[in-house]
Amino acid sequence: MKLLKMMFITCSLLCITSVAQSAEVHVAVAANFTAPMKQIAAEFEKETGHKVVLSFGASGKFYAQIKNGAPFHLFLSADDEKPIQLIKDGLAVDGSRFTYANGTLVLWSAKPGYVDTKGEVLGRGHFNKIAIANPKLAPYGAAAIELLTKKGLLAAMTPKLVQGENISQTFQFVSTGNAELGFVALSQVMKDGKVTSGSAWVVPGALHSPIRQDAVLLSVGKDNVAAKDLMNFLKTEKVKITIRSYGYEN
Amino acid sequence: MFLDSSDLQAIFLTVKLAAIVTAILLVVGTPIAWWLARSRSRWKGPIGAIVALPLVLPPSVLGFYLLLAMGPHGPVGHLTSALGIGALPFTFWGLVLASVFYSLPFMVQPLQNAFEAIGDRPLEVAATLRASPLDTFFTVALPMALPGYLTASILTFAHTVGEFGVVLMIGGNIPGITRVVSVQIYDHVEAMEYSQAHRLAAVMLVFSFLVLLTLYAWRPNTRKG
Secondary structure (H helix, E strand, C coil): CHHHHHHHHHHHHHHHHHHHHCCEEEEEEEHHHHHHHHHHHHHHHHHHCCEEEEEEECHHHHHHHHHCCCCCCEEECCCCHHHHHHHHCCCECCCCCEEEEEECEEEEECCCCCCCCCCCHHHHCCCCCEEEECCCCCHHHHHHHHHHHHCCCHHHHHHHEEEECCHHHHHHHHHCCCCCEEEEEHHHHEECCEECCCEEEECCHHHCCCEEEEEEEEHHHCCCHHHHHHHHHHCCHHHHHHHHHCCCEC | CCCCHHHHHHHHHHHHHHHHHHHHHHHHHHHHHHHHHHCCCCCHHHHHHHHHHHHHCCHHHHHHHHHHHHCCCCHHHHHHHHCCCCCCCCCHHHHHHHHHHHHHHHHHHHHHHHHHHHCCHHHHHHHHCCCCHHHHHHHHHHHHCHHHHHHHHHHHHHHHHCCCHHHHHHCCCCCCCCCCHHHHHHHHHHCCCHHHHHHHHHHHHHHHHHHHHHHHHHHHHHHHC
8 A cells, every 4th residue: 555655656756747847738729720730740849849739629629628627728729719718718818819820711522623613613503412510610611601691692502501510520521422512621622732632612711701710828828838939839930831831821 | 498499409300310210220120139039040149249339339430431331422322322312411311320220239139138038938838839930929029028128219219319429420410400409519519608508418417317217217126027
């Protein structure tokens, strides 16, 4: 029993000291930013020697977890609403919020040649299902609804709409062919500045409100050096270029 | 109002789904359970394992394969479009089919146990009295397995109500067609509508408790009898 106790104490001490020595930042990242963030984190670790622990998921779930004490230092949301709310809740540092990326909406089909470069396929309506992200939850979904409303197509599209609970699932519906086409994030179908498969219409930004993705420093991380360094790193021109290559604007 | 109309719609849809799935599984599960209980075939092990798979597989795996299989490029998708039904994902009947797979062990395993508990003797006695196998099943085995049927039906119904991952993967979240209660709660939480989430979640909690209470409170009596 005594031995167990000793081991436990030693272990805890070891844990505490290891945390103190290497600055480690835990980041909650919106699912749509997975690919660029992995690359950015790797570069950041190489440059600074800090350690980055990434969690990917739906922003709403992260919000709920952060409200209930999740140990994240930094939150990269898929919208600007949740970071604002976290500041109001007193769980994020006031004044630390900034837009790390603007999302680009794209009408995409897994079939080559199916979506024309002006998106006129929408008006013709020769399809059974069109996938969007849940507009209540995902800014990309809200932007898609806004676009359809502006084009006067919402009523015609409503019976054909299927909703993914987030933009990743929406992409999955379209890529498996279960929906012929859908509104997804350009970042999902773009690699190195090119749409890699299927056919796409990049929706002009003027047709919907901006899809602003904000980051915020959480109260848990306000004294974390690595968290602050990573925030500044995200604002550098080098990282901005990386972010743009994945189909975001900034 | 305690629950709004979209919540009520989700509840109605969930009950309808669970009732249809239970009815289908009563018909489909009975011969499978009977065979598993009585057969001495070397296929008994593999078939039993396949039936039990949904117990251990994460819903994401099941949902992912169902999405591919029922999609336009999958085997089920080819079949349904050849039959003129069209693709099943994002439809109510797609959910029914998925739930039948997902809840299969909850029907088959209690029935199999019930059938096994009957033993050979009553069936042999019936046979000596010149009852046909089918007659024996309906007049001897079925009445004796009735408690098993009740357990299996309650578990299947409740498990289908509690389904989430598979529905999320193949449902497409369409109000009145595929937006069941568990998905509706998820939406409320994601949208930070915690008070609405609480209300619906409380309904689910009470319902699930009552179902299990019925099951456990009723079981010992049948043992005595």
